[in-house]
Amino acid sequence: MSIKNNPGFSIEVKGLNWRIGDAEILKDIRLQLDKNSFVGIIGPNGSGKTTLLRNISTWYKPHGGTVLIHGRDVLSFTSRALAHEMAFVTQNANIEFEFTAMDIVLMGRSPYIPRFGSETKEDIEKTEEVMWLTNTWEFRDRSVTTLSAGEMQRVMIARALVQDTPILLMDEPISNLDINHQIQIMDLIKGYQRKRGVTVVMVLHDLNIAAQYCQELVLLDGGRIFCWGEPESVLTADNIRAIYGIDVHIMDNPLSGYPMIIPISTLWDHRPL
Amino acid sequence: MIYIHRRRHYRKVYVALLISLFIVILFSCSIGAANLTMADALRIILQKLPLIGEILVQEIPTDTMVSIVWKIRMPRVLLAGVVGAALAFSGGVYQGLFKNPMAESFVLGVSAGAALGGAISMIFGVSRTVGIGGTGSMAFLGALLTTFLVYQLGKAGGRVSMTSLLLAGMAINFMLSAAISLLMIFNRQRMDNIIMWTMGSFSNSTWEKVALAAVTIMAGMLVTRFFARDLNILLMGEEEAKYLGIDVERTKKILLALSSFIAAMAVAVSGIIGFVGLIIPHAIRLLMGPDHRVLLPYSAVVGAIFLIIADTLARTLVSPMEIPVGIITALAGAPFFLYLLGKKRRTI
Numbered sequence: 001m002s003i004k005n006n007p008g009f010s011i012e013v014k015g016l017n018w019r020i021g022d023a024e025i026l027k028d029i030r031l032q033l034d035k036n037s038f039v040g041i042i043g044p045n046g047s048g049k050t051t052l053l054r055n056i057s058t059w060y061k062p063h064g065g066t067v068l069i070h071g072r073d074v075l076s077f078t079s080r081a082l083a084h085e086m087a088f089v090t091q092n093a094n095i096e097f098e099f100t101a102m103d104i105v106l107m108g109r110s111p112y113i114p115r116f117g118s119e120t121k122e123d124i125e126k127t128e129e130v131m132w133l134t135n136t137w138e139f140r141d142r143s144v145t146t147l148s149a150g151e152m153q154r155v156m157i158a159r160a161l162v163q164d165t166p167i168l169l170m171d172e173p174i175s176n177l178d179i180n181h182q183i184q185i186m187d188l189i190k191g192y193q194r195k196r197g198v199t200v201v202m203v204l205h206d207l208n209i210a211a212q213y214c215q216e217l218v219l220l221d222g223g224r225i226f227c228w229g230e231p232e233s234v235l236t237a238d239n240i241r242a243i244y245g246i247d248v249h250i251m252d253n254p255l256s257g258y259p260m261i262i263p264i265s266t267l268w269d270h271r272p273l
Numbered sequence: 274m275i276y277i278h279r280r281r282h283y284r285k286v287y288v289a290l291l292i293s294l295f296i297v298i299l300f301s302c303s304i305g306a307a308n309l310t311m312a313d314a315l316r317i318i319l320q321k322l323p324l325i326g327e328i329l330v331q332e333i334p335t336d337t338m339v340s341i342v343w344k345i346r347m348p349r350v351l352l353a354g355v356v357g358a359a360l361a362f363s364g365g366v367y368q369g370l371f372k373n374p375m376a377e378s379f380v381l382g383v384s385a386g387a388a389l390g391g392a393i394s395m396i397f398g399v400s401r402t403v404g405i406g407g408t409g410s411m412a413f414l415g416a417l418l419t420t421f422l423v424y425q426l427g428k429a430g431g432r433v434s435m436t437s438l439l440l441a442g443m444a445i446n447f448m449l450s451a452a453i454s455l456l457m458i459f460n461r462q463r464m465d466n467i468i469m470w471t472m473g474s475f476s477n478s479t480w481e482k483v484a485l486a487a488v489t490i491m492a493g494m495l496v497t498r499f500f501a502r503d504l505n506i507l508l509m510g511e512e513e514a515k516y517l518g519i520d521v522e523r524t525k526k527i528l529l530a531l532s533s534f535i536a537a538m539a540v541a542v543s544g545i546i547g548f549v550g551l552i553i554p555h556a557i558r559l560l561m562g563p564d565h566r567v568l569l570p571y572s573a574v575v576g577a578i579f580l581i582i583a584d585t586l587a588r589t590l591v592s593p594m595e596i597p598v599g600i601i602t603a604l605a606g607a608p609f610f611l612y613l614l615g616k617k618r619r620t621i
Contacts, residue, residue, distance in 0.1 A: 057515075057516065058515075059512055059515060078520065079515055079518050079519055079520045079521070080518040080519075080520070082518070083516060083517055083518030084518075086516075087516065088516040090512060090513060090516075093509070093510075093513065095508070095509060096372075097508050097563040098562055098563055099505070099508075099562070099563060099564065100275045100276075102275045102277075103275055103276055103505075103564065104509075106276075106277065107505065107506055107509070107517055108517065110502065110506055110517050110518055110519075111517065111518030113502070115499055116499060118502075119277055124277060140275065141275050141278075163517075
């Protein structure tokens with residue numbers, strides 16, 4: 001993994017444009033994300049969050065501009081080489097086949113297994129370790145078709161973690177989960193990110209979760225970066241009014257000190273805050 | 274049923290299946306108009322083994338018995354076995370690739386493409402001048418062209434939709450079958466030979482066909498086996514597969530070419546036999562799970578057993594008449610197809 005030690009940014013996006021037909025979905029996106037950072041991408045529906053991740057992951061090819069990881073154009077990697085550099089937890093992965101949880105997690109080792117080889121002891125040990133870490137070991141031999149949404153999401157995260165990549169992309173990993181699972185998964189990812197020094201780029205809907213866990217936030221609006229920086233500077237009442245069109249009250253979270261956003265209902269406007 | 278923890282178990286069951294296959298071969302060699310015992314069949318086969326054959330077999334069977342088993346029944350039984358293995362194996366690959374339990378060389382029109390290629394090669398004398406290898410090549414060409422045609426037609430707006438793929442396959446299947454029928458009408462003198470392509474049959478089995486089919490089909494299956502893990506990952510969806518390091522477009526093309534090759538070689542020696550590739554992999558998936566490292570080799574052996582039994586029924590049920598083996602497999606397969614069609618789309 002010589003690339004891990006390269007100087008420069010983990011991910012650099014240079015003037016990225018992407019469109020469907022005539023509709024411009026991403027316009028002139030410029031980003032520099034440091035190694036070992038935890039970056040949240042936020043913005044309203046249709047602002048281009050997932051499209052941005054998919055341009056980084058090469059599922060979509062940019063119509064203009066480039067994406068570099070560790071200083072090298074992502075499009076110059078083979079699929080296999082790229083799978084050593086970044087793992088992607090996609091949204092609503094649904095598997096209709098009766099593979100066991102462990103079979104699925106082991107697939108994360110696939111980029112390391114040669115065509116004529118099979119899983120080595122090391123692959124299996126790594127998988128076991130990650131499955132303990134993600135609390136998926138207990139249902140390792142259950143079919144994934146029988147898992148709950150929270151369990152399934154942990155399996156998909158485990159699969160991304162065994163890929164052992166310096167970059168993790170995640171598309172709304174906690175939407176549709178109960179609050180306990182949301183915190184559990186965010187803690188898990190944050191803990192892993194700190195311990196292993198990986199770069200996490202995550203699309204999030206929940207602004208409060210984003211404020212609590214991310215070092216940097218990228219606020220997208222209509223395919224452009226509206227602003228980008230620390231949560232305190234991005235999540236201001238003015239920005240949120242401009243983008244989401246609602247009034248919010250922002251206070252410091254009494255436990256963590258990070259910004260906490262309280263939406264103001266129009267029904268409350270007669271009440272003093 | 275975590276694959277890596279059950280490797281030994283899977284191997285044991287596989288050996289048991291291979292033994293069953295051998296017994297089925299012996300059994301099928303022994304029954305027919307001249308009834309022999311399985312022991313006779315075994316003796317005749319053992320006797321043919323080089324070097325040790327004469328030591329193993331003391332009692333020499335009569336010459337007629339030898340020629341019935343070795344010249345008539347064995348090639349037929351083995352050819353049915355190899356073709357059954359090829360159809361079931363390639364069916365397993367198609368189902369995995371298209372993520373659809375109804376995908377199969379027959380349903381997708383690939384068999385018809387191969388049959389048209391084979392029929393054309395026969396009419397234009399390729400088979401006579403180049404030999405059976407020429408028929409095989411033409412069948413492969415027909416299968417490959419059909420596969421890519423159906424695939425392109427099924428590709429609506431960049432992504433392959435399964436419904437449109439199956440519909441395209443059926444339409445192409447009708448078209449190619451019509452083309453074969455036309456060939457039949459314009460070449461009445463060769464009608465019988467051409468009919469063989471549309472209604473699969475093993476009645477003209479020779480050792481030459483067995484050799485061609487066995488070598489090409491086994492080679493194809495061996496190569497495909499090394500893509501079994503990739504096929505598993507493709508079941509996760511193309512985007513996910515890409516993130517797990519699979520070169521999706523390339524892998525799909527390789528697997529389509531390989532499965533078309535395997536199916537085409539089967540058609541080249543036996544004509545179109547439907548539904549084997551539908552029932553067998555599906556049943557194996559229900560019993561053993563979706564992992565292609567198990568599914569594909571198991572489908573091959575069970576497909577072989579299934580088609581040997583079907584063909585033995587075909588030649589013995591109303592003996593001395595013969596029922597085309599495709600009728601037997603269709604009788605078993607068509608209701609199964611309807612059942613799949615009616616079932617709510619769940620796991621394939």
